[in-house]
Amino acid sequence: MTAKGTLFGLGLGPGDPELITLKALRLLRAAPVVAYPAPTGGTSFARSIVADFLVSDQIELRVDVPMNPDPQFALAAYEIGAEAIAQHLAVGRDVALLCQGDPFFYGSFMYMFGLLAKRFRVEVVPGVSSVMAAAAATGVPLVCRDDVMTIVPATLPVEELENRLEAASGIAILKLGRHFAKVRACLDRLGLLDRARYVERVSLPEQRILRVADVDPLSVPYFSMILVHRREDPWASEES
Amino acid sequence: MTAKGTLFGLGLGPGDPELITLKALRLLRAAPVVAYPAPTGGTSFARSIVADFLVSDQIELRVDVPMNPDPQFALAAYEIGAEAIAQHLAVGRDVALLCQGDPFFYGSFMYMFGLLAKRFRVEVVPGVSSVMAAAAATGVPLVCRDDVMTIVPATLPVEELENRLEAASGIAILKLGRHFAKVRACLDRLGLLDRARYVERVSLPEQRILRVADVDPLSVPYFSMILVHRREDPWASEES
Numbered sequence: 001m002t003a004k005g006t007l008f009g010l011g012l013g014p015g016d017p018e019l020i021t022l023k024a025l026r027l028l029r030a031a032p033v034v035a036y037p038a039p040t041g042g043t044s045f046a047r048s049i050v051a052d053f054l055v056s057d058q059i060e061l062r063v064d065v066p067m068n069p070d071p072q073f074a075l076a077a078y079e080i081g082a083e084a085i086a087q088h089l090a091v092g093r094d095v096a097l098l099c100q101g102d103p104f105f106y107g108s109f110m111y112m113f114g115l116l117a118k119r120f121r122v123e124v125v126p127g128v129s130s131v132m133a134a135a136a137a138t139g140v141p142l143v144c145r146d147d148v149m150t151i152v153p154a155t156l157p158v159e160e161l162e163n164r165l166e167a168a169s170g171i172a173i174l175k176l177g178r179h180f181a182k183v184r185a186c187l188d189r190l191g192l193l194d195r196a197r198y199v200e201r202v203s204l205p206e207q208r209i210l211r212v213a214d215v216d217p218l219s220v221p222y223f224s225m226i227l228v229h230r231r232e233d234p235w236a237s238e239e240s
Numbered sequence: 241m242t243a244k245g246t247l248f249g250l251g252l253g254p255g256d257p258e259l260i261t262l263k264a265l266r267l268l269r270a271a272p273v274v275a276y277p278a279p280t281g282g283t284s285f286a287r288s289i290v291a292d293f294l295v296s297d298q299i300e301l302r303v304d305v306p307m308n309p310d311p312q313f314a315l316a317a318y319e320i321g322a323e324a325i326a327q328h329l330a331v332g333r334d335v336a337l338l339c340q341g342d343p344f345f346y347g348s349f350m351y352m353f354g355l356l357a358k359r360f361r362v363e364v365v366p367g368v369s370s371v372m373a374a375a376a377a378t379g380v381p382l383v384c385r386d387d388v389m390t391i392v393p394a395t396l397p398v399e400e401l402e403n404r405l406e407a408a409s410g411i412a413i414l415k416l417g418r419h420f421a422k423v424r425a426c427l428d429r430l431g432l433l434d435r436a437r438y439v440e441r442v443s444l445p446e447q448r449i450l451r452v453a454d455v456d457p458l459s460v461p462y463f464s465m466i467l468v469h470r471r472e473d474p475w476a477s478e479e480s
Contacts, residue, residue, distance in 0.1 A: 009376075011368075011372070011376075013261065014366075016263070017262070018261065018262045018263035018266070019261050019262070019263055019365075019366065020261065020262060021253065021258065021259050021260065021261055021262075021368060022257070022258045022259070022260060022261075022262070022265065023256070023258035023259055025262065026258070102368075102372040102375075102376075102382075103376070104372065104375040104376060104380075104381040104382045104383075105372055105375070105382050105383060105389075106383055106384055106385075106387075107384075110381045110384045113381065117379070122379070124375075124376035124379065125376065126254075126259065126368050126369075126372040126373040126375070126376040127368060127372070128251075128261060128342075128366050128367060128368055129366075129369060129372055132251070132342040132344065132345055132366040132367070132369055133366040135342075135344040135345070135364075135366070136249075136251075136342075136343070136344060136364035136365065136366040139357070139362070139364065140344075141344040141350045141353065142342075142344045142345050143344075143345060143346055143391070144346055144347075144350045145346075145393075146393050146395050146396060147346075147393070148390065148391070148392050148393075148396070148404065149345075149390070149391040149392075150388065150389070150390045150391075150408070151383070151388070151389040151390075151391075152388050152389075153385075153386050153387070153388075155386050156386060156388070164388065167407070168390070
């Protein structure tokens with residue numbers, strides 16, 4: 001009987017290929033099968049991060065994920081993808097599943113993990129989160145000493161978003177996209193606009209860092225975030 | 241006139257040397273001066289992460305930090321260290337300042353940054369946070385979809401800690417050390433003990449993962465954390 005393969009969930013960081021870890025690079029190159037999600041008809045962001053590191057004889061397994069707003073379509077796609085991965089694992093082939101950012105931090109890897117972790121050995125390799133990369137890019141420390149850090153998706157209702165913003169020292173608001181205008185209005189009401197920075201496509205050549213007031217709400221991609229600092233220390237008010 | 245050097249704040253990740261990024265490795269090896277904090281009389285954790293990667297002709301600059309509980313002693317030590325770093329930067333030598341984890345996420349790098357960023361060019365390289373590494377080690381996803389993630393230091397007063405624990409889907413409680421018993425009592429009162437995992441020295445050979453109830457409060461080091469998941473999804477209750 002063949003021993004089953006291992007599924008490696010590889011965190012690849014925010015996008016700069018140099019921000020992948022030595023461990024992810026080693027496991028990526030050693031894997032006979034490399035799987036990654038990709039929007040139907042489009043290119044895979046996760047694959048683009050490591051395109052220069054792939055080995056020529058690796059089997060590539062593209063998991064097509066439809067961009068339909070109804071999550072049932074994506075879930076069905078992940079089920080199909082998980083089954084394709086399972087077929088390789090079942091015959092003893094390790095599979096490297098590529099994950100932008102960190103696999104267990106708001107990633108689609110969670111769906112695959114939920115579908116495969118009970119049947120196969122899974123090892124998760126943590127990656128640099130876009131939150132830490134965005135703080136580094138803005139040049140403003142995220143949290144220190146007794147600060148509380150809260151990470152919220154922009155999809156939350158206005159009231160909850162405002163409560164969160166009032167309660168933490170450092171806040172990262174993720175998944176902005178079409179929720180940007182709502183978030184900007186919340187920051188404005190709370191008098192936090194001057195303490196907020198908008199970061200788009202962090203660590204990539206097209207990275208942009210803007211004051212929230214200077215952002216065109218119609219141009220905000222999903223891969224963007226706002227960092228807010230409520231601290232009163234000398235660095236919080238520093239201009240970037 | 242000599243051009244001034246650049247200070248590189250290198251995030252080195254949680255401790256496993258393989259969890260450093262390609263970028264941190266490149267900048268580390270290229271730096272003529274490598275600086276790191278170390279407890280007086282002890283070894284530097286940050287230096288130990290990259291000990292095998294150092295280049296033989298690099299100048300090492302050890303910043304001795306006394307373990308006195310009065311923070312004024314540490315602050316004075318950082319000022320002395322920053323001045324020693326400044327002398328190299330002023331004559332055009334780049335300095336790599338080693339930071340475990342991520343430099344802008346609860347790191348002592350913040351003090352050096354505060355002292356040097358106005359006088360010299362500083363570039364921060366983000367690292368893998370111990371929070372993401374701990375989630376990977378426990379095999380339980382941290383946050384997904386509309387979850388809110390909160391990161392709190394265990395140093396907070398009991399009431400604030402309990403409010404935070406009640407308000408988030410995913411919680412990481414850092415800097416446990418002598419605060420462990422207080423945190424355990426909070427988790428117990430809120431009925432969250434079964435949803436919490438204790439992770440010590442994550443990613444190192446001596447890593448330990450325990451149920452919170454099984455931890456000896458007198459043995460808890462500073463480099464430990466508790467992860468709590470309040471989600472009701474199928475993975476939250478998974479046993480590790």
